[in-house]
Amino acid sequence: MHGMMMKEPLSIIEILRYAAAAHPGAGIVSVRTEGDIHRETYAEAYARAGQLAHGLARLGVGRGDRVATLAWNGYRHFELYYAISGMGAVCHTINPRLSAEQMLYIIGHAQDRVLCFDVTFTPILEGLAEHLPKDLILVAMTDRAQMPDSPLDLLCYEDLLEGQPEEYDWPSLDEESAAALCYTSGTTGHPKGALFSHRSTVLHAMTVAICLSKSLSEGARVLPVVPLFHVNAWGLPYAAPLAGASLVMPGAKLDGASLFDLMEAEHVTSAWGVPTVWLGLRGEIDKRGRNPEGFAQVVVGGSAAPRSMIEGFEDSGVEVCHAWGMTEMSPVGTHGLLSAEMKVLPREEQMALKSKQGRRLFGVELKIVDEAGNRLPHDGRASGELYVRGNTVVSGYFSNPEASEKAIDAEGWFGTGDVASIDPQGFLTIQDRTKDLIKSGGEWISSIDLENIAMAHPKVASCAVIAVPHPKWDERPLLVVVPAGEAPELAELHEMMLEHVAKWQLPDAMVCVEELPLTATGKVSKLTLRRQFADYALPDAV
């Protein structure tokens, strides 16, 4: 028997429409690529999203079309999120840190019709220009006066909005319609696209707003250092307006000093980002001997937050929330806020809990399994591959049946590629990774891709690329080579790699060995290698 209740589709644009009315004083502060600070309320953003939707419609953007963005965190990027999804198209955020090859691949795979980019990325596009689809419309996210001097055929973002009505007749969409697309690195091969729906996005925003209500409340001022071009800035562009928190968008300057100044000037209460970014900020805090005023909470995720960092913040009165998630989870899966009872535990125990990766959000299910797929107990000891389930988890990858097939287990759960234990209180501890990837400053590097390139070099007999701990980037790639006679130079391998991967993805160092350790089944044992080189001192790791 069904209930007798209305069914209105959950819809992304409703979040902004609500925020515009419910939180009249809240909005977005942006450090612009133009150099100045820009402010707009959610009501203004909603009106401009309406104009933008009209502008995009005039370019021919229709339901289901992909519109790409290549941009820093700023108000125009925020407007694009809402206008594109609101009109029924799909907002495809591109990570500017991808290699040219990867970028071209995803633009082609997504079949983007329009690409909107921050002018700082003009050189990237000029570099790609001859390989870009001929009918791809390029929109520079700036005004007429600041349009870059470029041989490319560019439209101007502000021109698109100019003169358009602020009211847009947002269509009523099936709540399962695609709304946003974000590619994530696979262990090997091409990036894979997570295709979010209106339903998944709205439910994610709601659950984040509930579980992290302390950071996301009316009057809060939240700094997403985590990029809008990667993992949806952890859902903040949706959860913050819903909850009435303002967003402080840092633009391109993410060094410690710039962040400190921005946080202080804008009275940021909660800042969200990967450990690498907070290292820089902590350095600046140490230098000035104080926190930015009003700074009360930091949300750290994307890589394990080192305990020393957690203690550094906590000791100075900044609450640390250690979170875990992944693109395929919209992305937040767990949060590390302590319950009232835990907050009265001795400091050591609290820090131990905060060093773990937190507890599940409402609506997210976690299970760990052994190699045969049997469930393991949540006893804090058993460790196995982590699987997840819920409305905010992908059911596969966009236009990629093969990867989709592999992603989901027989019970319908998504395999995260993380190895974890879960304690009786529900705290997750990420122990290891089954996926052969290295996470540097919050971004992925594929070991296997690098290995495949290196193997093609005549002086390389066999090789492996492994993650080595790095104080700043969390992990960096180390290339372990068995030479075929004379040892190769790292420089010559770099040269070959640069044709396929981005510069920051190159191995930091190379070591030559006589043979690689093997597993029982004769594969290279990355586990043994990682242990062997756990203390390896990378050249720039100070």
Place this chain on the structure above:
Amino acid sequence: MHGMMMKEPLSIIEILRYAAAAHPGAGIVSVRTEGDIHRETYAEAYARAGQLAHGLARLGVGRGDRVATLAWNGYRHFELYYAISGMGAVCHTINPRLSAEQMLYIIGHAQDRVLCFDVTFTPILEGLAEHLPKDLILVAMTDRAQMPDSPLDLLCYEDLLEGQPEEYDWPSLDEESAAALCYTSGTTGHPKGALFSHRSTVLHAMTVAICLSKSLSEGARVLPVVPLFHVNAWGLPYAAPLAGASLVMPGAKLDGASLFDLMEAEHVTSAWGVPTVWLGLRGEIDKRGRNPEGFAQVVVGGSAAPRSMIEGFEDSGVEVCHAWGMTEMSPVGTHGLLSAEMKVLPREEQMALKSKQGRRLFGVELKIVDEAGNRLPHDGRASGELYVRGNTVVSGYFSNPEASEKAIDAEGWFGTGDVASIDPQGFLTIQDRTKDLIKSGGEWISSIDLENIAMAHPKVASCAVIAVPHPKWDERPLLVVVPAGEAPELAELHEMMLEHVAKWQLPDAMVCVEELPLTATGKVSKLTLRRQFADYALPDAV
């Protein structure tokens, strides 16, 4: 194009399962009908809900079956909410204030299979006994030792749970499945059932938790004086555990002194109920010259909160949230919390805003229309019938096609029967009512029902029942009679009425007039009458 996200049905039992793990210290404190205070955590409640589901299954309760409750606010009632909905049955809350006739009607209309009741209501059931369906199973919500001495054939609630496993294999249900049923008075005729779904209930809980996050956060202690047997205690049994707030359940004693003592002993931070209840508490606060310790917020709704009450609370440091809603809205529609900007307005302006009925919750749409159904502006002046739309609004009434048909307008909105204006900031002001009902202490009285009975008396030529303001009950019924010769006695009319309505629904007074004012179309003008008797001093209105 659809997104590629998992679709897990939104499910009520997931709220309690989540709370049990996420908020280990939070739970339910209940003043028991047995007289003592009972405490259980959400984890304990979840385990007992599992046992209860087993017990109900053994009684033969299956998917879609209706299980009724007739109970005060307490932990067993809370457990029934979750066990019944969780197993796929429908939790039908019965208002003990209904007349015998109405109660029998709704038990029959709902086709209840089981009825669970607090032992204080044993006399009510004994009174109804001979008219109750023969196969209705009666469960006394107590333990074996406290079973009432009654000629009725009664099962014992604790016996049902005894020995049952705590794990129950909660079925995966379509999220639109019916989960709860609550009857509400119509203008005339029988009560009508609002049939809530899992989806509507979970979305309501989430949106209440977000919009009222200040009151519903981890560590908060919330007192629902608003009954679980009416309007789902404003959704608190769902929103509080989701957000990690504890519930303090007052049982049957709702006088000012009892509430004060309970609030103080249990450190209640936020208390929710109708104005009538807060009058009693305010009296007690005045007597003792202070607030219960820890009392920080009061949520008032169900009837208009008088400005003097709002000011009384606010002046003593208790924040007032004036909310509006109705059974058919799950029930919360608006909340009266001020945004940051409004909180710095002069006190007078703040109090004026708080006297209004608040702004819409996320997901709730409001419109006001004129008699022809045209939309009126939200300018704070235009006033018209209020219509609502959203996932938490009914699309009709249970097994009542006629009432369902009338409830929804051509655009698919639900007509509230309230007349309101909406100001440019979104604040609702309830001006009047198109429905011919009187709201006394949060409960409805049908004018038309009383009129129909009175009209049957030979000494009544014509008559009208109208709401007259009452300092305690907000409104009470006044009977205005045009006698057919000799005037009737109120007592003889009361006698006739008592056969159909509850005692508290009887008119407080009667006045005789020579004729009733008529509208242009020749109907009795209740509006004119209400104005005429606005200052009428009811006998017990001190």
